[in-house]
Amino acid sequence: MSKQLEVRLPDGVSLHVEATGPADAQVTAILLHGWTLDGRAWHRQLAGLREHFGDSVRVVTYDARGHGRSSCMALRTATLAQLGDDLAAVVDEVAPAGPVVLVGHSMGGMTVMEYAHRHPEHFAARTAGLVFVSTTAEGHTHTAYGLSPRIARLIRLAETTGAGVLARCGSWRPPRALLRALRPSIRWMLFGDRCEPSDIRLVTSAVARASLRSIGGFRASIGDQHRLATLAALAHLPAAALVGDRDRLTPPPCAESIAAALPATELTVCPGAGHMLMMERPDEVTGALAGVLRRVLADVPEAAPAA
8 A cells, every 4th residue: 555645845836656565675766757648657556566565665655846736836936946046955855865866757757867967966866777768868859759840830839829828827737528529639748659548647637736836847957957967977877768659758769878878778669659658668677676676685785684
């Protein structure tokens, strides 16, 4: 059973956190979801990791500010920089001791990079492994939506303009009727060749929980972030990167540049898969994460026997 927690941030934002496994586990894995999603996106990994590691690993998920069951925030804090600060606070609160493995999907992966960039000493002291799922260290450099460059530029212009409008809509949430109508577009944008109906329902439900401020507000910093230099300083860490070859948002060149910055990274390209790898290819994602965790666990000293 997962335990529900609340992390209160200095600016008053409250993050909804769920933790599975004992607080004194040998390693804590923190799983960060993508833009407009929430912690439920990792439900298959939660089950898989429990089966692999039992009580040796504590698994933590949380909803980013403005997403899921976390509270909304001031527009000026809808940035990746703030998300990096939030992650540092979550690590301190829910994993105050022991090694941590950070797992980020899309915006979640960019949050991990921002944490490393803004809090290098804190990051170095706590982080023992990394897993990047369908993410990028180069903003929208490689994002073409699977279309021609000219059409991609037009879509990006429309998306940026629309994001600015949504960002000013505060804590309102998308109408569910509209999201149901947009399901075919969501399916095309986020998934590859195959998609379970339950996955579309979960994604649509997550988007319905995200505030319009977060949907629009984070777009600018997501497009502008460049953190390859930050990653290059982390080459000593066990790491994995995964991407689908049908990913329209963070296509394979995004993962390839991450792997180039982290030469020891295990790079997995999933044929026929899109952006939602933890749902489309749960075994591959869980397996990559398990591989990093095993390497970290091998370096954790065994607890001394009780007197």
